[in-house]
Amino acid sequence: MSTDLVVSDLVAGYGDAQVLHGVSFTVREGEVCAILGPNGAGKTTLLRALSGMVKARGTITLGGAALTGRPPDAVARLGVAHVPEGRGTFMPLTVEENLRLGAYVRRGPSVEEDLERVHQYFPVLKKRLKQAAGSLSGGEQQMLALGRALMLRPRLLLLDEPSLGLAPLVTRELFRIVRTINEEERTTVVVVEQNAHLALGIAQQAHVLETGRIVLSGTAAQIQADEQVAQSYLGYRV
Ligand SMILES: Nc1ncnc2c1ncn2[C@@H]1O[C@H](COP(=O)(O)OP(=O)(O)OP(=O)(O)O)[C@@H](O)[C@H]1O
Ligand SMILES: [Mg+2]
Secondary structure (H helix, E strand, O other), rough: OOOEEEEEEEEEEOOOEEEEEEEEEEEEOOOEEEEOOOOOOOOOHHHHOOOOOOOEEEEEOOOOOEEEOOOOOHHHHOEEEEOOOOOOOOOOOOOHHHHHHHHOOOOOOOOHHHHHHHHHHOHHHHOOOOEEEHHOHHHHHHHHHHHHOOOOOOOOEEEEEEOOOOHHHHHHHHHHHHHHHHHHHHHHHEEEEEHHHHHHHHOOOOEEEEEEEEEEEEEHHHHHHHHHHHHHHHHHOO
């Protein structure tokens, strides 16, 4: 069955403040889609709408199943894992406890098997299983957040600014792992990222969001070649 993500006419916001004004796009199963755009454009709000954390109108379907209007745990059960801005790990809990929490909404195959899989992607976490998440370095915490999301066996992975606050070397390693996960598990990925070069490097399609609307869409190569995008998003953070 196809697990395309189809978003159409999405409207969302906070109270009376509407942030997304009719956002539509499709991500084909197994592809990586990059969402670029300036601060305050609504990128985080878009990911929150996709994972049910903010109420939205319009339609969101994943493999034909409607996600719109469902609470976050129900969306997670349908295979959507969200790694939020700021990572969302539970600092006082150990690495292992955080990872096991990632599997809690999921039924089916063994959690131990999935822990082993996460250890393979992130050997650094395996060495720190009993350590409190709060004592990890920034890079390790982002890896934990991603590892925890993988414990859900997601069909769709939503990543919000994974590079935030990380050194370039760690960021590149993280993106390498995201690409490997995407290739090996065929997980569909929507990544919001300030570092447009990195995001476009692993994406097939990209969209530029400005004040709650998609103003430009294309293949990663097309967006990379766009003058306006180059000036706005590619110039400074290479
Ligand atoms: N919890 C909230 N309550 C009220 N308004 C919010 C809330 N979160 C975000 N907003 C507003 O929604 C708009 C879009 O914010 P959002 O966080 O989605 O932007 P963004 O594109 O992710 O920005 P950034 O690049 O800075 O992360 C902003 O004007 C912001 O002030
Ligand atoms: Mg944001």
